[in-house]
Amino acid sequence: xxxxxxxxxxxxxxxxxxxxxxxxxxxxxxxxxxxxxxxxxxxxxxxxxxxxxxxxxxxxxxxxxxxxxxxxxxxxxxxxxxxxxxxxxxxxxxxxxxxxxxxxxxxxxxxxxxxxxxxxxxxxxxxxxxxxxxxxxxxxxxxxxxxxxxxxxxxxxxxx
Numbered sequence: 001x002x003x004x005x006x007x008x009x010x011x012x013x014x015x016x017x018x019x020x021x022x023x024x025x026x027x028x029x030x031x032x033x034x035x036x037x038x039x040x041x042x043x044x045x046x047x048x049x050x051x052x053x054x055x056x057x058x059x060x061x062x063x064x065x066x067x068x069x070x071x072x073x074x075x076x077x078x079x080x081x082x083x084x085x086x087x088x089x090x091x092x093x094x095x096x097x098x099x100x101x102x103x104x105x106x107x108x109x110x111x112x113x114x115x116x117x118x119x120x121x122x123x124x125x126x127x128x129x130x131x132x133x134x135x136x137x138x139x140x141x142x143x144x145x146x147x148x149x150x151x152x153x154x155x156x157x158x159x160x
Contacts, residue, residue: 034140035064042136046129056133059120066113070106077103 039060043053081099084091121130 034144035060038136038140042133045136046125046132048129052124055124056121059117063113063117067110070110070113074103074106077106 039053039057042048043056048056077099081096081103084096084099118130121133125133
């Protein structure tokens with residue numbers, strides 16, 4: 001997975017014309033290409049059958065959509081909390097308490113999502129294949145964070 005940085009750079013060059021049109025489209029295309037490349041690499045590494053790969057794709061797509069939704073909610077909650085805590089402005093204690101509770105609930109949802117994914121993966125991947133997948137995803141996420149320089153995180157909050 002060390003090639004993720006190089007891959008992201010190469011993909012940026014390939015998708016360059018889209019950047020001028022719409023940065024969000026560019027980001028989505030890059031994400032899709034990185035995930036596709038990751039999946040192909042993992043398939044070869046783990047020696048997945050066609051059926052295993054199909055199931056992995058389905059779960060990964062659903063998981064990515066759910067995680068994207070969670071990340072958007074988290075970003076909005078952090079933004080709202082920052083708005084409440086502006087210097088010189090009186091924060092509404094009830095609103096702040098609710099925002100903090102919502103952030104904690106979001107973390108619980110994130111953990112439950114991970115548990116659900118692992119149960120689903122366990123139905124067709126061996127423990128070794130699951131460990132390979134987990135480690136590969138972690139490495140990819142760490143590389144993406146390094147490339148992004150930590151951008152996209154709320155204050156004190158974990159990124160996606």
